[in-house]
Amino acid sequence: MFGAARHSRRGRGTALVMGGVLLAGAAACGGGDGGGDDKKPHGGPKAPASAAGPRALTEAQLTAASFTDGETVGKYTASEFTLGAPHSDDYTADPAVCQPLVSLAADVTDHDMRSEVNRRVDVAGEMLGLSVAVQLRSYGGGDAARVMKALDKAGRKCADGFTEVRSVAKGKYLKVEPVRAPEFGAGADEVRAYHFTILDVKGKLRLHDYLTVVRSGSTTLSFRADLLGTKDFGGVPESVTDAQWEKFRSVVAPG
Secondary structure: OOOOOOHHHHHHOOOOOOOOEEEEEOOOOOOOOOOOOOOOOOOOOOOOOHHHHHHOOOOHHHHHHHOOOEEOOOEEEEOOOOOOOOOOOOEEOOOOHHHHHHHHOOOOOOOOEEEEEEEEOOOOOOOOOEEEEEEEEEOOOOOOHHHEEEEEHHHEEEEOEEEEEOOEEEEEEEEEEEOOOOOOOOOOOOOEEEEEEOOOOOOOEEEEEEEEEEEEEEEEEEEEEEOOOOOOOOOHHHHHHHHHHHHHHHHHHOO
């Protein structure tokens, strides 16, 4: 997301109005598959539960594999979202092919998501510091792999920018760049990592977001980092991705 709007939905309060909060009328990138005015993708029917693919993890399993409220990771502390999950309202993309870069929430995609757990990781007491939304999602019917395919397509088709659409605001992503992904090791089937450059409300300042998504079987682990300010902070902290991955693997593949 862009500017303070991202932080308001991540439990930092709804009244922040900074950086690139309200960007109206930004132009969408042209061309590419899935363009047009549709706000949500309109794919085929979801795969039935019996379709080929690894078994979907339950919400209880995802909860056990995720950070707990108050858990510390170096200088960072994990917490539950107090205002609901990030991207819980309809964050969509124009063109629609860019949707995976904005949100993979169940109500804005056609993927067969079975369960989801969301955590926020930041430095306690730093309202304007780095924040990471950590989201574990389990899919049926092999849809976790389809999510990664859609993410890869979005990264290629939307490299020159796109528009993020909310009910009261629009945000302009100027550039989508692939970046080096962390080395997750055994159990990681595929990884995608991106750097987003986002225009602020006055059309002058450039803000930065980073997204890393790793798939393991039927599950994706998503890490979206942002900072209120113009500093390019270099990516999702690997201390966070490493700690969450280690905990996830200890639950799904102990031994």
